[in-house]
Amino acid sequence: MTESTAPVLSAEDLTFAYADGDPIVAEWTTTFEAGTTTAITGPSGCGKSTLLYLLGLMLQPSAGHVMLRGTPVDALRDAERARLRAHTFGFVFQDAALDATRTVLDNVIETALYRRQSRHEAIQTAYELLERFGVEIREAHRPGQISGGQAQRIALCRAMLADPPVFLADEPTGNLDPATSETVIQALRDRAADGACVVVATHDPAVVEACDRRIRLGAAS
Amino acid sequence: MSAMFVLGREAVASARGQVVTSVLTVAMVAGMCVAVLMTTGRTAAAEDAALAEIDAAGTRSIVVRADADARLTANVIDRLQAVTEIDTAIGFGPIVDARNAQVPDGPKVPLRNGYGTLDGRSLVVPDLPDRALASTEAIQTLGFRDGLGALRTDTGHELVVSGKLEVPAYATFLEPLVVIPSSKPDAPSGTRPTDPLTVLIVLADSPRHVAPVSDTVKSLLEAADETKITMETSQELATIRTAIQGELGSYGRGTVLVILAVSAALVAVNLLTLVSIRRKDFGRRRALGATRSLIVALLLTQTALLAGIGALVGVAGALTALSVTGSPLPGPSFVIAVVIAAVLTALLGALLPAISAARKDPLHELRVP
Known part of the structure; x- marks a missing residue:
């Protein structure tokens, strides 16, 4: 498969086990295309988050490969994997994972530092994103001064700052009310409509319903 | 914009966000400088004065x-x-x-x-x-x-x-x-x-x-x-001169080494505590694309800036105290050496915590049970 026709993200015989444990992900193979949303579902402990972290190069598989446009990237040096995380992936974590000591704006532009992106340019994009998600008036606040829903929307802004081709979200609506969940779901669909590959680990039926594709993991995938 | 400037700005922002740790680091380095200047610095100044008097008497x-x-x-x-x-x-x-x-x-x-x-x-x-x-x-x-x-x-x-x-x-x-x-x-x-x-x-x-x-x-x-x-x-004076220089020099070196070692340990404990408390932040940085070397550079830059402030505060305080008490003041080269030693000691103390922060596992720190 050539690089141009290869799926943007794929897993080949992906296996992962925590130390001294049975594999939580076993010989797992699939592809993720650009412009699609994929929901990964399954019971708690089945390995949804682990799979997401493997795909996002935060974990190294025990066996098998993660490939970006057909090129294996899981065995790259740590610095190279970090560079890919900064440039190619957008992450949304279950609890937003904002820096409580910095302002909302600082949180949104955090990844610009890791990409060596111009701060001025990042701030311009951040304002646009904050306005789009209705949290622009919170830009000078700190995470402790905003609601959980606002925090999750700010985490979305941070993930979208670099317009990454791959978007990974771990339970992005886990702590949100239905209305805020709908905003987040729409944002994920918009990302896919813009050409990104969106993969979401979720329990939320609304998210599952909104995704183009569903992958259900068993007790041990 | 240079990478050093960007790193420095992020280090300043991080330091401002971690007020307790920052104040403690500044205080520790300032205390280190005060301790060195009030003990060895004063001794060195007294030694210089004594040697100058002996030299004036014609030791050579x-x-x-x-x-x-x-x-x-x-x-x-x-x-x-x-x-x-x-x-x-x-x-x-x-x-x-x-x-x-x-x-x-x-x-x-x-x-x-x-x-x-x-x-x-x-x-x-x-x-x-x-x-x-x-x-x-x-x-x-x-x-x-x-x-x-x-x-x-x-x-x-x-x-x-x-x-x-x-x-x-x-x-x-x-x-x-x-x-x-x-x-x-x-x-x-x-x-x-x-x-x-x-x-x-x-x-x-x-x-x-x-x-x-x-x-x-x-x-x-x-x-x-x-x-x-x-x-x-002037052989006798020369012998006395050498004896004074040797005795005070060895006393000063020993005292400085003890103070620097204690200070490095305190800075290390302070930053290890910070890294432990804020492990999730370092895990998030890693997950979002920060390289290990960037995390290390960030913490070391932050420590260097705080240590620099602490050294200036400590030197100013110690020189004021020495002046007020009428004690001899150490020379500029000694003071500059103390400032440099203070910053290097703080950096040495920060190295282990910085490496520890850089090795935080994103998955371990970010997963919600």
Whole structure:
């Protein structure tokens, strides 16, 4: 498969086990295309988050490969994997994972530092994103001064700052009310409509319903 | 925009976000500087003052006195100046009394022929016969206005005082000093190499070379009549000087090492606590694309900035305290060395916590149970 026709993200015989444990992900193979949303579902402990972290190069598989446009990237040096995380992936974590000591704006532009992106340019994009998600008036606040829903929307802004081709979200609506969940779901669909590959680990039926594709993991995938 | 500037700005923002840790780091480094300056710094300043006093007494000098007929002659100066361990050699001929030519019954001053270099000033004035150089004390004794005037010796010879001499501490016993300089630049003994010397001052280039230089001087005096020569060396002062320097130096080094080690440990504990409390933040940074080297650089830059502030605060406080208590102040080079040592010590203490922060596992730190 050539690089141009290869799926943007794929897993080949992906296996992962925590130390001294049975594999939580076993010989797992699939592809993720650009412009699609994929929901990964399954019971708690089945390995949804682990799979997401493997795909996002935060974990190294025990066996098998993660490939970006057909090129294996899981065995790259740590610095190279970090560079890919900064440039190619957008992450949304279950609890937003904002820096409580910095302002909302600082949180949104955090990844610009890791990409060596111009701060001025990042701030311009951040304002646009904050306005789009209705949290622009919170830009000078700190995470402790905003609601959980606002925090999750700010985490979305941070993930979208670099317009990454791959978007990974771990339970992005886990702590949100239905209305805020709908905003987040729409944002994920918009990302896919813009050409990104969106993969979401979720329990939320609304998210599952909104995704183009569903992958259900068993007790041990 | 340079990567260093971006890193520095992020480090400042991080430091501002971690107020307790930042204040503790500044306080620890400031305390380190105060401790070093108030102990070793004060000792070093006292040592410098003591050594300066000893040096003023002439720790490096060897003084030879000779009768006019002892066969100690001016050409020995030329030979001594070729010895590498000798900083300078100066010779003076027999005394002839002289007075202000305008005041025949005025006070007398001793007039001597001079050879060599006195405190950096060559005692050579070519092609100007009948000229003399006088010290401030001699000029005052003679009552010359503006430092210039005419001298008449008891033998009726007249000279003009045309310049002033600064007399260093090791030659003050010659005061009031009036010198007739030699006249040939390529050899201090000039046109009078066989003229007798009654005083010879030899300055070794360091106190520890006083003994070998003394031996060299003795060997060059073999042609002279030993019974008419006396030699005084500053060997005892040089020994005392070396002892003071060695004793205080070793005490200071030991104290500084203990203070630096304790400070490095405190900074390390402080930052390890920070890394432990904020492990989720470091995990998030890693997950979002920060390289390990960036995390290390960020924490080290943050520590360097805080340590720099702490060092300046500590130095300012310690110098103020020393001034207020009337204690001797350490020199600028010592203070700069303390600032540099403080920052380097803090960086050393921060290295382990920084590496620990860089190795935070994103998955472990970010997963919600």
